[in-house]
Every structure is written in C-alpha cells, then in structure tokens.
Amino acid sequence: MNPLQAKFARYVELDFQDQVTLDALLRTEARLVPAGTDLIREGEPIHFVKLVTEGWGCRYKLLEDGRRQIVAFLLPGDLCNPDALAAEQMDHSIGAVGEMHCALIAPDVFDRACLRSRKLRQALAFDACAMLGTQREWTLNLAARPALARIGALLCELHYRLAALGLAEGGRFVAPVTQITLAEATGLTSVHVNRVVQDLRGRGLLHWQGRSITLPDPDHLAQLSGFTPRYLHMPRFTPGTFAPDRQLHAGTPTPPPGNAGKSTGAF
Amino acid sequence: MNPLQAKFARYVELDFQDQVTLDALLRTEARLVPAGTDLIREGEPIHFVKLVTEGWGCRYKLLEDGRRQIVAFLLPGDLCNPDALAAEQMDHSIGAVGEMHCALIAPDVFDRACLRSRKLRQALAFDACAMLGTQREWTLNLAARPALARIGALLCELHYRLAALGLAEGGRFVAPVTQITLAEATGLTSVHVNRVVQDLRGRGLLHWQGRSITLPDPDHLAQLSGFTPRYLHMPRFTPGTFAPDRQLHAGTPTPPPGNAGKSTGAF
DNA sequence: CGAACCCTTGACTTAATTCAACAACCGTGG
DNA sequence: CCACGGTTGTTGAATTAAGTCAAGGGTTCG
Structure with missing residues (x-):
C-alpha cells in the first residue's frame, strides 16, 4: 500500500489519475537508511524531495552541549523536503528512528507532477498546513504541559x-x-x-x-x-x-x- | 514602505512588476485590530489571507486551565493565513500585541497574484520555509534551553x-x-x-x-x-x-x- | 560469554513555580 | 489637577516538578 496515497486520502478524495501519479513518484530511486543514522544533516544542501515509505524518522537539532532535540517524527507517507526548491540548506537534521525506507524524487519532477492535478496541489497544501499545525502543537506541548x-x-x-x-x-x-x-x-x-x-x-x-x-x-x-x-x-x-x-x-x-x-x- | 516587499527582498531580488503586484495587494481592504483583541479564533473559518502591515500580532493557543501559550510572533510583512485555501478552520488563534494593522486579501486574488510571477512564488516558498523553520526553532528553544x-x-x-x-x-x-x-x-x-x-x-x-x-x-x-x-x-x-x-x-x-x-x- | 544498550530505582539537587505583598506607572474620569 | 483602579514590574520565602548522579538488572546481539 502506497503510504503517501493513504495519507493524502485523508485530506481529499483522489481520483484514479492522481493515484497513478503518486505511484509513479514512489517508483523512483529508493534508499534504505539504517537505524540511528542520518538521512541528511543541518547545513547540507538539499538535492531531493524525500518521502518516508517505511519505518520512522525524526527531524532533530543538536544543542551546544551535545544533547539532541527531536522536533518532529516522520511516519510513512511523510515528506522530508517538500520545500526542496526554496530552501537550499537544511536548517535541521533528519535521522532514522529504527530502519527507514525512503524514496528520492527529483524536485522538478515532484513539482511538475503536483502542478498537473488540482487535487494533488490541494492535498499538498493540506499537508503543509498539517506540518505547521503539528509544529505549533509541539511548541505548545513542550512549553506549557x-x-x-x-x-x-x-x-x-x-x-x-x-x-x-x-x-x-x-x-x-x-x-x-x-x-x-x-x-x-x-x-x-x-x-x-x-x-x-x-x-x-x-x-x-x-x-x-x-x-x-x-x-x-x-x-x-x-x-x-x-x-x-x-x-x-x-x-x-x-x-x-x-x-x-x-x-x-x-x-x-x-x-x-x-x-x-x-x-x-x-x- | 511596504513591509511585505521589505521582507520578500530578503529572500529574492524582486523586479518592478512584482513590487507593483505586492503594492496592489496591500491596497485592498484594511483593518485595525485594537491591542489585546483577537483577529481570529481557533475553530473559526478562514475567509481572507491577512497580512500584518503595522504593529505586532501573535499566534497563540489556549490551554485547558486558561493559560495561553504564544507560539509565534507576527511582525509587519508577516502573513497570517497564506494557506487560506487549504485549511478551512483555524487550529489556533491570532491576537494583536499592541495595536495591529492588517490588510485583508481575498484568497483567490492572492493566489492569482502570486502564480503570475516566478519570483513571488519563490519568495512565498521561502516564507513558508522560514515559518516552519522558526516554529521548529521555537520547539527546540522551549523544550531544551x-x-x-x-x-x-x-x-x-x-x-x-x-x-x-x-x-x-x-x-x-x-x-x-x-x-x-x-x-x-x-x-x-x-x-x-x-x-x-x-x-x-x-x-x-x-x-x-x-x-x-x-x-x-x-x-x-x-x-x-x-x-x-x-x-x-x-x-x-x-x-x-x-x-x-x-x-x-x-x-x-x-x-x-x-x-x-x-x-x-x-x- | 561479554559488551552494549535499555530500563529501573533511590537519594539528592536545582531550576523554576507559587504565593504574597508592595511600589511604580498608566490613562481615565471626577 | 488629583484621585482612582488596573496593569505592570519587583522582591522574598516556601514549594515542587524535573534533573542529576549513581548503581544494578535485564535484554539482545555479535
């Protein structure tokens, strides 16, 4: 089961063509990230839109004293860098929590695929919205509870x-x-x-x-x-x-x- | 001075046409939000893309016990709801910190204006990126420092x-x-x-x-x-x-x- | 079998909260 | 003009949630 489809189906009703498009995106280059290793580090340039297809990842930042703070969990279907074209440098790191499988998608391929369908654009907007909302909730959670x-x-x-x-x-x-x-x-x-x-x-x-x-x-x-x-x-x-x-x-x-x-x- | 232009100029180099477009966006309906009052509340539907033109605002959430947690500050040039078309309900509230001036922009007008220029789309993507990055940094800040x-x-x-x-x-x-x-x-x-x-x-x-x-x-x-x-x-x-x-x-x-x-x- | 990990528990410390009181400041209305 | 109530800033003493340190036991895995 395509986890990106599964997630997007929670936002909007996808038609058949959209599902084909999403499936095609997943069949690009894949990558296995061993447990506890990094997919990408703070400061590194972004070359691909990456999608978690299996396993868990996390976004994290390192503190001066060496501790690390996880600021988000990445589950199957989550995009690591939907903003690949805008941000040229990572402002945080992404690591695997347990073994993680990723699909690597060329940013321009990703963007073209999404621009073709209104539904997909909408789903993507929803997803961005959810990411931001989640991050705000984490802020609240960590600050006040x-x-x-x-x-x-x-x-x-x-x-x-x-x-x-x-x-x-x-x-x-x-x-x-x-x-x-x-x-x-x-x-x-x-x-x-x-x-x-x-x-x-x-x-x-x-x-x-x-x-x-x-x-x-x-x-x-x-x-x-x-x-x-x-x-x-x-x-x-x-x-x-x-x-x-x-x-x-x-x-x-x-x-x-x-x-x-x-x-x-x-x- | 148009604060949205000022901010976008920090992301990309705007050409003259872009500046005209941005100026036009600001000349839509305006609104004054008195100090300490809300612009919009959690749970309410989103009707406009809103832009802070003067003064400060904040995104906040209320806790069960009545305390409120501010999760972001909105400064001149900051967009309140760039995602107006995706999210139909606010998942947090926006209030004025001191007196705040806002421009109200119809979502479709906003989107059409931005879609016309590659530079503007890019600036907007940068802005989204910065918002997310900031929220992650706040998460880190509140959790670990x-x-x-x-x-x-x-x-x-x-x-x-x-x-x-x-x-x-x-x-x-x-x-x-x-x-x-x-x-x-x-x-x-x-x-x-x-x-x-x-x-x-x-x-x-x-x-x-x-x-x-x-x-x-x-x-x-x-x-x-x-x-x-x-x-x-x-x-x-x-x-x-x-x-x-x-x-x-x-x-x-x-x-x-x-x-x-x-x-x-x-x- | 040993070496990492991870979980667990106890005793002590500390950063931040709570509660309380008061001074300084503000705009407002008499 | 001054008196006022309300908000903000300030300080002290007592309390508490969470951190630190330390040690031991259980797994898993090579």
Missing part, C-alpha cells in the same frame, strides 16, 4: 497519525522508539520519562512492551493530556477509537479574562 | 527579523510587549521572566525601558543563547551587528556519539 500530559499528547498524536494510515489497530501500534527517544522528543530526561511511563502503566492507560505500544483508552488519555486532533487537519478521517468530534464540537476554549477576549468579528 | 537562553534567543530572533525589515537600528527596536507577554511566549512565569531580565540587565546585555528594547551586544547574547539565524532563511540579509556568518561557517554541530552520527551521504 507537565510531563505526563506532554508524553500523553505525543502518544495520542502518534496513534492518531498511524491510525489514519491504517497502521494502528485497537489502540495498538508498533513504534521503533525507546524511552530515550521519547525523552529527546519531549525535552525530558529518560529517567523522568521512565517514571511517567510507569505512572501511565499504573493508571492502565499504556501498555508498552518491546516495540509494541498500546493505548487501552485513547479517549481518556487524550482528555488527560489535552490532545485534540484538529491541528492534524484530516477532515476525512475520524478514528473509531475516538469519540467522534467530541472535542471539536466543544467549541472554542474560553478566552482569558480581560480585553484579550474580544474578537473583532468574522474573518 | 534554560530560561536565560530561552529569553535571549527569542530577543535575538525578534531583533534579527526586525532588523531585516529596517525596524531595528543599533540593536534597538520598539516592541509592544510586556514581561507577561514574554512569559506567555517562553512558557515561563512572569515572575521568573522578571528575574532573568534583571540578570540580563546586570550583565549589560539588555536595556529595556517602556516599549524600547536595546541589545547592546547582540553577538554576545546570541552566543550565550545558542541563537543562529540560519532557520530564518534570509540569504540576502546579513545585519551589521552580527559577525558575518560566524555561526554559519562553524560547520555542522558535532553529531552525538554512537552510530547516530553516521551520515549516509549527500542528498
């Missing part, structure tokens, strides 16, 4: 995104991550992640053995963590495990007191 | 972006923010922001009186905070106050030990 909610929200996001691809079933998914990976992604220490994971286990909200992660009650975890899938912008997907639209119809969160609450009207 | 570096890096970013617009001179710029605003943006309490600000003042790295902020030694502050402007993707801008390219030529930061360091080659 306590450790438990932070980890909970991340697990919910991964589960949701994987479910949209058909890679999660009954709250269970396979994740090539360690608690250390999770620590690098949440800005916590692995020691503290461990304590929180045990807490979640104790509450019956998380089973995690080896590479298999199960969320027995995603709804409850989502509520506890403040997770809402709106920022993922998948209008054509509502997972069975989530109460349909519960959060979405709850309305806008109450604005803070003071004049910060007055909206100036509809735009 | 201690309070002093966090605040320092934010100040450096604002200074750099304003300088690129010609709105900062000799390290000084006018910012309609309070320490409370800064706290909401850095994920700290205003009390702690205050202590850090005093620390920075004591070190002679920050003058802040009223709405006027001065960074007497931006270079030093940048180094102390780990700020590097690469993520802003402005190839055609090098501010005099920054040592030219010092950070950029320092090469890629050293990869962590273990097999996480092996790059698989050039892409």
